[in-house]
Amino acid sequence: xxxxxxxxxxxxxxxxxxxxxxxxxxxxxxxxxxxxxxxxxxxxxxxxxxxxxxxxxxxxxxxxxxxxxxxxxxxxxxxxxxxxxxxxxx
Numbered sequence: 169x170x171x172x173x174x175x176x177x178x179x180x181x182x183x184x185x186x187x188x189x190x191x192x193x194x195x196x197x198x199x200x201x202x203x204x205x206x207x208x209x210x211x212x213x214x215x216x217x218x219x220x221x222x223x224x225x226x227x228x229x230x231x232x233x234x235x236x237x238x239x240x241x242x243x244x245x246x247x248x249x250x251x252x253x254x255x256x257x258x
Contacts (some may be wrong), residue, residue, distance in 0.1 A: 209255045216253035221245055226252040 177196050201207035210216055218224040222245035232239045244250040 209258055211257045214257050216255050219245060219248035219252050219254050221247040222252060224252040226250040 175196050175198055177194050179192065179194060181190070204212065208216060219226070222228050226245055226248060227242050227250070228245050230241045230243070232241070245252075248254055
């Protein structure tokens with residue numbers, strides 16, 4: 169889940185509860201930043217670097233040429249999973 173994404177909880181309600189309201193206690197799991205790396209995923213004192221495969225864009229392009237012309241496809245970088253960064257020392 170990306171930082172800043174909304175939290176979500178599935179909750180079953182009866183028609184009466186939905187129509188007239190109710191109070192229920194629920195538990196919601198949330199992500200918390202690691203105390204050691206402060207959420208960066210890197211060892212203290214190190215930083216993520218730009219992905220060498222996509223150059224930091226998070227996407228790679230493939231060019232295919234045939235007798236019918238040139239086709240260009242764009243997809244998420246498999247090395248950095250679209251983040252554009254790599255952690256050398258996790």
